[in-house]
Amino acid sequence: MNKQERGFTLLEVAAALLIISFIFIGILSLMQSTKKLSSENIDQLVMTSFATGSLKRFLDNPTLYMSGIQEDQTCKKIKPINCHFEKMSFTEPIDISSYNQQNIDSNLYHLKANDEDYYLRFTLTQDEHEKRKELINVIAFVSKDSNFKKGRVKVEGYLSYAENTEAPKN
Template identity: 25%
Template sequence: MWYLTKNERGFTLVEVLASLVILSIVLMSFMAVFANTNRLAVSNSEKLVVINLADAYLERVKANPSEFISPFPPTKVNESKGKALNSFEMNNKKYKVTIKVTQTADEYNKFTLLNIVVTVNSESSKHKSSVEGYIPYE
């Protein structure tokens, strides 16, 4: 009867510990990949917010320039050097919007273009975006 117990095979303690170490190394590498992917997704999301805010503000300036440009139309003396609007908060993060206005004269059509540059800075991170557009006026 002793030959029945001899044939029972199992794992030794060393084999179990070695397999646990290998398994933990593999799982730790996956956790590092997931953490890095999450950090990158948050950063990309913040970049998209900044870009979309800059585009939205440029469209608001184009739709109603007198709200953002004072006096409208500006004279060469009153050209904006980068008028900073108040910081505002969205998604529990603060952003600062700067609108810069310069003029270019078109001699052929006899009207002037206002060059509008909208810059949005995220105060909580280093993300920044600028967009440029033109507003014609006579």
């Protein structure tokens, strides 16, 4: 056999297989981390969607999420519920779960999507500037953890209890 007709040696084949296996291991680990990142992004999108939708629902109808609110029948505001918020103090953040929740549908706070459980919490705050403008800062948190310790999304908005439905007063 002359030199040009020789094939690959066993050592060359083993080295090629080793190089190819390292490449495949790298590709597989990249695919696995991409899948994990994609799953985390989907969770973030679902939580953001839940938080945004729940915040909008809360701002439209706070009594949907809070029970035990007594509307003032002598109130002259367009939305009588606004009289209730006018009398409340929010110097410290208030967690809505501290309100009397006996008539509230638990599905409003425990959400499901893609066979996953998500949890909702609202916090209300108000500083002096917001009080002058008759606004309450409403923060909606959504998390996959019922204790809200990790992996949560936060969306904020303002609940206006102003006399009219136009822009808040200056």
